[in-house]
Amino acid sequence: MRPLLPLPVPTGDAVLSLLPTLARALAGDLPHALAPHAEGTAPPAALAPGTALTPAEDSPDDPTAVVVATSGSTGTPKGALLPAGALRASAAATAARLAPGAGTQQWVLALPAHHVAGLQVLLRSVRAGTEPVVLPPGPSTAAAFVAATAAATGRHLLTSLVPTQLVRLLDAGGEAVAALTRYAAVLVGSAATPAPLLARARAAGIAVVTTYGSSETCGGCVYDGVPLDGVQPSLEDGRLVLAGPVVARGYRGLPGHPAFRDGRFRTDDTADLREGRVHVLGRVDDLITTGGLKVAPAVVEDALAGLPGVGEVVVVGVEDPEWGQRVVACVVPEHPGGPVPTLEAVRERVGRDVARHAAPRQLLVLPALPLRGPGKPDRARLRDLAAGRPPLGEPPRR
Numbered sequence: 001m002r003p004l005l006p007l008p009v010p011t012g013d014a015v016l017s018l019l020p021t022l023a024r025a026l027a028g029d030l031p032h033a034l035a036p037h038a039e040g041t042a043p044p045a046a047l048a049p050g051t052a053l054t055p056a057e058d059s060p061d062d063p064t065a066v067v068v069a070t071s072g073s074t075g076t077p078k079g080a081l082l083p084a085g086a087l088r089a090s091a092a093a094t095a096a097r098l099a100p101g102a103g104t105q106q107w108v109l110a111l112p113a114h115h116v117a118g119l120q121v122l123l124r125s126v127r128a129g130t131e132p133v134v135l136p137p138g139p140s141t142a143a144a145f146v147a148a149t150a151a152a153t154g155r156h157l158l159t160s161l162v163p164t165q166l167v168r169l170l171d172a173g174g175e176a177v178a179a180l181t182r183y184a185a186v187l188v189g190s191a192a193t194p195a196p197l198l199a200r201a202r203a204a205g206i207a208v209v210t211t212y213g214s215s216e217t218c219g220g221c222v223y224d225g226v227p228l229d230g231v232q233p234s235l236e237d238g239r240l241v242l243a244g245p246v247v248a249r250g251y252r253g254l255p256g257h258p259a260f261r262d263g264r265f266r267t268d269d270t271a272d273l274r275e276g277r278v279h280v281l282g283r284v285d286d287l288i289t290t291g292g293l294k295v296a297p298a299v300v301e302d303a304l305a306g307l308p309g310v311g312e313v314v315v316v317g318v319e320d321p322e323w324g325q326r327v328v329a330c331v332v333p334e335h336p337g338g339p340v341p342t343l344e345a346v347r348e349r350v351g352r353d354v355a356r357h358a359a360p361r362q363l364l365v366l367p368a369l370p371l372r373g374p375g376k377p378d379r380a381r382l383r384d385l386a387a388g389r390p391p392l393g394e395p396p397r398r
Helices: 012-026 084-098 116-128 142-151 163-172 174-180 195-203 297-305 343-353 379-387
Strands: 004-009 033-038 064-069 079-083 105-109 156-161 185-188 208-214 219-223 232-236 239-243 264-274 277-283 288-290 293-295 310-320 324-333 362-365
Touching (some): 004 012, 012 033, 012 064, 012 084, 064 116, 084 116, 084 219, 116 156, 116 219, 142 163, 142 174, 156 163, 163 174, 163 195, 163 310, 195 208, 195 297, 232 264, 277 297, 288 324, 297 343, 324 379, 343 362
Parallel strands (some): 004 033, 033 064, 156 185, 185 208, 324 362
Antiparallel strands (some): 064 079, 208 219, 232 239, 239 264, 264 277, 288 293, 310 324
């Protein structure tokens, strides 16, 4: 059987050296599968790099191209087995949705390429036959994004960002906003994008496209609520299930995992399906039960995102002796050190727009949201902060 070999992924222009290897992986022409990981770090042990894929993890007709580590939001990261055919289907569907009949497509890579969203920028570039422009190593700054955009020569520019990056570019104004308007599409995903942020970006003339997906679906497979061609959403007890050519083969070393059945991927998200659109409400594990009633954090976040003074907001539930869980609004001010709404104003907005039982009973103001992976809010860390628990490895405060 074919082995799974580590693929150290560098930052900056050095990542372009991987394009020939990725081209062979996309074509299903490598004698081994690839386990991408950040250069200078060890690949996740869950991927079991250096050992052979089992017959259930590979296929001579459609070989596994890459095994991508999941974000580990529900525990230990797992390895999603992505066949070459699934990656080709994802790239083709993305191109058809974003640039039907368009001229030369060129991507700007602004995300870590060992995560699925960044890796897909490279794979889509391979399919398009163009070389992506890569932001330099180090923190993603507005100046670096402006310079990368200026260096791009394609007729049809595309990029993928996380919401925090979009906020910072909009806040930078001037050249950063002008650079964003050059793109035929700015994909924003990895975390929910607040409606006011979308409205702000679109008012500035930016072609923002929200994406939903995961490592198990080759990255984004639902754009602006509409599934890509071939992607079939359904619900099982309110839980979103996805089928279609972009779905992973399963998890590395976990045969028969219940998330995969009959070619379908059972996500950890709740959703509504209305008029052919997917409305993701949040993770099943993130649902808050307060006073015996369920609260979907995403609905509360949408209500609070439009309040004056709120830059970013994440809602979590914390154990409470009276309510079971209390709803906590974790807010980053719109301007550093600037004013934020009071708890009373927060409760009034949510009570009016959502429901009285969903109104937060605690307001946590932070200078920045703790993040994990390429840009997902670290809800576990936020729950610890809201509950006054120290992070793992730190002594309790006295």
